[in-house]
Amino acid sequence: MKLVVVESPAKAKTIEKYLGPGHTVLASYGHIRDLPAKDGSVDPDNGFEMQWEAYADKTKQLKAIADEAKAADTLILATDPDREGEAISWHVQEVLRKRKVLPKDVQRVTFNAITKPAVLDAMANPRALDEDLIDAYRARRALDYLVGFTLSPVLWRKLPGAKSAGRVQSVALRLIVDREREIELFRPQEYWSVAADMEQDGVPFVARLVRWRGNKIERLTIGNAGDANAAKADIEAGRFSVSTVETKPLTRNPPAPFTTSTLQQEAARKLGFSASHTMRLAQALYEDGAITYMRTDGVQMDGDAINAARGAIANRYDASYVPDKPRHYVAKAKNAQEAHEAIRPTDFSKDRAGSGDHARLYDLIFKRALASQMASARLERTTVELLDGTGQHGLRATGQVVLFPGYLALYEEGRDDEADEDSRRLPRIREGDAPAKKAVNAEQHFTQPPPRFSEASLVKRMEELGIGRPSTYASTIQTLKDRDYVTVEKNRFTPNESGRLVTSFLERFFERYVSYDYTAGLEESLDDVSGGRAGWQAVLEAFWKDFKPKTAEVMEQKPSDVTKALDEFLAPYLFPDKGDGTDPRLCPVCQEGALSLRGGKFGAFIACSNYPECKYTRRFAQAGGANDGADAGPVVLGTDPETGLEVSKRAGRFGPYIQLGEGKDAKRGSIPKDVPADDLDLAMALRLVSLPRTVGIHPESGKPIAASIGRYGPYIVHDGKYGRLTSTSEVFEIGMNAAVVRLAEAAEAKGSRGGGREPLKVFGTSPETTKEVRLMEGRFGAYVTDGVTNATLPKSADPAEMTLESALVLLAERAAKGPSKGKKKAAPKKAPAKKPAAKKAPAKKAAAKK
DSSP states (O other), X not given: OEEEEESOHHHHHHHHHHHOTTEEEEEOOSOOEEOOSSTTSEEGGGTTEEOOEEOGGGHHHHHHHHHHHHXXXXXXXXXXXXXXXXXXXXXXXXXXXXXXXXXXXXXXXXXXXXXXXXXXXXXXXXXXXXXXXXXXXXXXXXXXXHHHHHXXXXXXXXXXXXXXXXXXXXXXXXXXXXXXXXXXXXXXXXXXXXXXXXXXXXXXXXXXXXXXXTEEOOTTXXXXXXXXHHHHHHHHHOOEEXXXXXXXXXXXXXXXOBOXXXXXXXXIIXXXXXXXXXXXXXXXXXXXXXXXXXXXXXXXXXXXXXXXXXXXXXXXXXXXXXXXXXXXXXXXXXXXXXXXXXXXXXXXXXXXXXSHHHHHHHHHHHHHHHXXXXXXXXXEXXXXXXXXXXXXXXXXXXXXXXXXXXXXXXXXXXXXXXXXGGGSOOOOOOTTOOOEEEEEEEEXXXXXXXXXXXXXXXXXXXXXXXXXXXXXXXXXXXXXXXXXXXXXXXXXXXXXXXXXXXXXXHHHHOGGGGOHHHHHHHHHHHHHHHTTSSOHHXXXXXXXXXXXXXXXXXXXXXXXXXXXXXXXXXXXXXXXXXXXXXXXXXOTTTSSSBEEEEEETTEEEEEETTTTTOOOEEETTOGGXXXXXXXXXXXXXXXXXXXXXXXXXXXXXXXXXEEESSSTTOEEEEOOTTSOGGGOOHHHHHHHHTOSEEEEEXXXXXOEEEEEEXXXXXXXXXXXEEXXXXXXXXXXXXXXXXXXXXXXXXHHTTTTSSTTOOOSEEEEXXXXXXXXXXXXXXXXXXXXXXXXXXXXXXXXXXXXXXXXXXXXXXXXXXXXXXXXXXXXXXXXOOOOOOOOOOOOOOOOOXXXXX
């Protein structure tokens, strides 16, 4: 019997069907062991020896594999064809060896697609484990462990509020922070564009000003309204005719098939998917046998796949869309490693696979791979120059015409920036023509700062710099989100306070280890290990001999010294020159103290040196001394007429709040966002600290109904049942009748799950039930509901990426299965039949007393 080990149960089921009798296929469910999260898991003083520990939740899988291995003649390790897959195979082999159940014959097989021909061909050509890839895995794992478990404790002790640091994670965060600094330092510059709306033979086109009063006009040449209006007047007064028409042929070649990083980029641009969601979908498509392996730097397709693609193109289009020779691509990625075949469909005759987001991603992969073997697009680019009678003023119009679409008939690569004017169409025009001038426009513009990174542009930049590897980009980006180092708004990354502070700390004290060149160089060294050109222990030793003393040096510094050093390092950002000769550190409240960076329990902040006399503070992230949100200490609103206690407005870690009294017995209440600052007087403050408010007694239950403001906003509650309120004012105004109705509506919307919870997202209306399709948070995770059917989201699905279409697919699949079967009640246990009493064994004699 042959035991085959793969990673996932879906893969195991498919492969066992291909192999037939004599084979048992079991899944390891990914990695089976790792370095435990404690000191000493890697011992630098003993050749970087590692103490591996099996995952607690993999006990069942390991036992099943070990039990089957006892009776197996051959162990076939068929995990994924990359470094991580090689590592899983090595871990399985080592665990079985330690348990002394490792079969004598151990084989390693890899296949790029889960199809019967690919699997059978791999089984016929086994090999040994790749020791170089295993060494590269150990080097990377040890390196990440040493950085994390050495650097993170330094952050915790010297930088309050910091959560963790990582070898690639911290450099990716620095990219986002550096871009934010560029945006903050950017000073917009005014410029004007002048363009004429022209028409030739009934076809409109736009010509922009390129020459004025004999001078060449660049984008920033006209910098004020006066010059712009003067230029506009000259163009309006002039009579323009075509001086030259230049036509150039252009050829656009198709892009290569997807690699891991280009798939993540294009899915982000065209489908709005996050990198982690894209990889989850691709993993499922791979395990279903629809696409080839999705973690790859390779851009080349197998010869048989190329022929299949060319055949599919010929069936879809005519022969002109099939190039004379097959196209071959070469990887351009820096430090391309463990190159495999590009990501492509396993069968080019199937243009659809999966449903919902799976189907959308497959469509993208299919079209990209097919387009990569199509003929080039042929275009014609035309540039028209127009001059007035004096020859002093000139206009230019550009455009292009698609003569033959080629691959563009199927696929066009997405771009992070908008298309330029070259994509416009021009009418047929000749020298000497005098197109009609319909209007002249002068428009004001301002130069724009560089855009914040999107997931697509961040992945692209990391790949360009050689930071990390495509297979790790998704998890790296997800870690930045999980640590709350960044915020994603409109698909763009903005660094949070904690992210900026951690980056500043690392730049000041560990500058080398967050530099782009050093990180890329370290990646090259690790690639040398996987290529057999370097020893993994030597690479670790070279890193550790400098890194360890540096962390020890920083750990010895006092937190106050660290804060002082950061205050000096961040001075240009926190206290920039105001340009009027005044001291940028001067306290804006007392006009005497000096502002400086301070460390607190909940992170860094800016405070006045005259504390406690002056209580001015502001948040760390308020660059340049912005006063919005600055706290100059408690603002007394008045005195409570009932208790005589002082009522004050204060600023806390979670925002502004109201406090009644002092000390432990003080009452506090958050200030809701929908309460305008002008409306926050003593009366409103007293109402906020008086919550919860009793609305009245429910007429049916006789129990009270209360209104208040909680973590998720205003609400009413009765006997443990909640109902949402729309605003803070409703908390104080809602009456009994309205409260009873609101609670009844919440109970009706409950359905079979979810109570009166607020939906996470409302997608639209179901065509089947005509009710809202909602995304809800349930006891066992997120689910979608149409008011009749509830469908739990698969573990591989990202709730944030759900759409109405994908929700309807899940609901339809769930409805097709019929109502869920309740658990069968256990049959009452029958009283056991009486058996004849067994003869008792003679009792042991008690020891004789002395």
